[in-house]
Amino acid sequence: MMKVGIVDDRFIDLDKLEGIVSQLADLELVFSTQSAEEAYEHIKKEEIDLLIADIEMPNLSGYELADIIHSHALNIAVIFVTGNSGYAVHAFELNVHDYIMKPYPKERLIKSIERLIAKTKTAEIKGRLYVKQKNDIHIVQKKDIIFIERTGRSTTIHTKAEQIKIYQTLNELEGELRERDFLRSHRSYIINVHYIKNFSLYAKNSYVVTFEGIEEKAMITKEKVDFLQHHYF
Structure with missing residues (x-):
């Protein structure tokens, strides 16, 4: 079971993410929040395998959150779901799993998560x-x-x-x-x-x-x- 956290400051986008995650049997939603600071507090206290995040949010951005994950060598995959294409190059420098532009069909995110699950299972065998x-x-x-x-x-x-x-x-x-x-x-x-x-x-x-x-x-x-x-x- 892959444990997931999601963060997006827009409720309508967060609600869409919750709906997609709830459809997949291999996922467990650990937290859902509109605040990147609150997401960071969850990450410090709770174990997750995947963070799905918007990038541009007040105060702490999704990019800064992914940078914290990368710099602390946390074993958390990141999928950005964002309306801004300007961070794409820098995001992949942080080794994020995927960068999805809004608006997006739900199948786009589902396929990305399924690829991550398959990749993780392969990594576990090699690990x-x-x-x-x-x-x-x-x-x-x-x-x-x-x-x-x-x-x-x-x-x-x-x-x-x-x-x-x-x-x-x-x-x-x-x-x-x-x-x-x-x-x-x-x-x-x-x-x-x-x-x-x-x-x-x-x-x-x-x-x-x-x-x-x-x-x-x-x-x-x-x-x-x-x-x-x-x-x-």
């Missing part, structure tokens, strides 16, 4: 990590990996539910985790940026990383903290 553990092969969902730690001659994958000890090196695993979600934070660690909770100064050039959902911690260099702040946050 697995195959790791060797003695005579076994583990299949780990990449989205469940919080961080990976190298200790001595073994490597531990920390997930939401378990710890998996393997013997592949971080260099080998890093080649399989080139998505924007993962960062080689230290010579002994690869971290998933979406689970980061806090950085605590450990030494002059390094920090301890704490994560959402687990007590185990990782290390990150000052250089990589600066990189995260510039490119992600």
